[in-house]
Amino acid sequence: MKCPQCNEAEVERRRENRQYKESGLPNVLLINIEVCHCPKCGADLVSLPRLSGLHRVIALELIKKPALLRFRMTRAGWRRDDAA
Numbered sequence: 823m824k825c826p827q828c829n830e831a832e833v834e835r836r837r838e839n840r841q842y843k844e845s846g847l848p849n850v851l852l853i854n855i856e857v858c859h860c861p862k863c864g865a866d867l868v869s870l871p872r873l874s875g876l877h878r879v880i881a882l883e884l885i886k887k888p889a890l891l892r893f894r895m896t897r898a899g900w901r902r903d904d905a906a
């Protein structure tokens with residue numbers, strides 16, 4: 823896939839852990855999500871499937887208010903990740 827930002831280089835697909843800053847919450851970490859990185863312009867494109875499902879589990883876990891929330895995408899959808 824060509825980088826949609828500069829349209830000059832092929833993006834590299836990686837699996838990374840990312841802080842989900844777009845949620846507006848400082849303590850949400852997404853585990854092993856697909857990130858497309860452009861080696862040319864440095865663009866980082868994060869693909870987040872089933873976003874509404876993610877927001878639902880974040881809301882549910884927020885009620886319990888742990889220090890750091892980690893979420894992992896599974897076949898069934900997003901779920902809380904408890905692995906240290």
Ligand SMILES: [Zn+2]
Binds near residue numbers: 826827831
């Ligand atoms: Zn680019």
